[in-house]
Amino acid sequence: MRTLSQALAEATAALSDAAVASPANDARLIAAHLLGVDTMQLFLRGGDPVPGGFAEMVARRVRREPLQHILGVAPFGPLDLVVGPGVFIPRPETEVLADWAVHGLADIARPQVVDLCTGSGALAAYVATERPDARVAAVEKQPSALDYARRNLPQWVELVAGDVTDPAILPQWQGKCDLVVSNPPYVPETPELDPEVYQDPPEAVFAGASGMDVIVAMTETISRLLAAGGRFGVEHDDATSAEVQEVFADHGAFGDIAVLHDLTGRARFVTGSKL
Numbered sequence: 001m002r003t004l005s006q007a008l009a010e011a012t013a014a015l016s017d018a019a020v021a022s023p024a025n026d027a028r029l030i031a032a033h034l035l036g037v038d039t040m041q042l043f044l045r046g047g048d049p050v051p052g053g054f055a056e057m058v059a060r061r062v063r064r065e066p067l068q069h070i071l072g073v074a075p076f077g078p079l080d081l082v083v084g085p086g087v088f089i090p091r092p093e094t095e096v097l098a099d100w101a102v103h104g105l106a107d108i109a110r111p112q113v114v115d116l117c118t119g120s121g122a123l124a125a126y127v128a129t130e131r132p133d134a135r136v137a138a139v140e141k142q143p144s145a146l147d148y149a150r151r152n153l154p155q156w157v158e159l160v161a162g163d164v165t166d167p168a169i170l171p172q173w174q175g176k177c178d179l180v181v182s183n184p185p186y187v188p189e190t191p192e193l194d195p196e197v198y199q200d201p202p203e204a205v206f207a208g209a210s211g212m213d214v215i216v217a218m219t220e221t222i223s224r225l226l227a228a229g230g231r232f233g234v235e236h237d238d239a240t241s242a243e244v245q246e247v248f249a250d251h252g253a254f255g256d257i258a259v260l261h262d263l264t265g266r267a268r269f270v271t272g273s274k275l
């Protein structure tokens with residue numbers, strides 16, 4: 001009988017040959033998913049038979065299908081979000097923005113929070129989970145992403161189909177928000193991106209040649225939504241920190257503009273507050 005540890009070793013070699021970034025980890029995550037166990041528990045089950053479907057899932061990953069599409073879920077902080085083709089896969093670095101958001105709300109009772117470009121609902125779902133007393137709205141324009149967001153968000157979160165570059169969006173929230181968070185499309189159109197990036201919908205990733213189009217157009221929306229003293233946090237490409245700071249500084253409605261770094265020390269978020 002072929003054992004689980006043999007299959008894991010073979011899968012790791014195949015994934016490594018396909019230049020998958022974390023071959024052993026991906027092989028273990030597939031096996032753990034099929035067995036319904038934690039990856040740590042696999043170490044006790046090396047002599048077990050190989051779970052059904054393992055070879056097929058590994059073959060899909062060898063073809064560079066994103067692991068999250070194969071498993072149908074993506075972890076985001078304490079959450080497992082439903083994902084698949086047609087929605088952006090939440091990335092671990094965005095959890096830094098989510099944590100920043102929740103910490104900034106600590107002293108505000110029943111905060112009002114808007115997530116612009118919600119995609120799967122990641123940031124809104126995180127805030128809603130940590131702060132069930134909050135009033136939360138989430139805006140997304142792609143119908144396919146809205147379908148996933150509806151599945152991931154509690155019913156009480158107001159999910160709005162709309163364009164975040166329309167400053168008149170969410171009229172009933174204008175001037176009332178304590179916090180606006182956003183992970184918009186921002187990747188500059190450069191060659192040699194990881195193949196997995198192309199599995200995300202292009203409108204979730206790219207925003208003009210510089211990657212700045214949605215961020216620039218969104219500043220007026222953020223300005224109108226925030227109450228005086230309300231804060232914003234926006235994720236951006238690691239090449240555009242200076243430009244994003246400048247856009248918010250030049251707008252005129254914002255102060256306290258600051259840089260937030262991801263866990264590898266890269267400047268990936270700009271924060272600030274409404275004057």
Ligand SMILES: C[S@@+](CC[C@H](N)C(=O)[O-])C[C@H]1O[C@@H](n2cnc3c(N)ncnc32)[C@H](O)[C@@H]1O
Binds near residue numbers: 183203
């Ligand atoms: C980078 S994804 C981020 C999704 C989610 N916030 C996350 O962190 O996983 C950007 C999302 O913005 C949406 N989007 C792009 N342009 C938009 C616009 N003008 N108005 C509303 N949503 C937009 C895309 O469809 C995509 O779902």
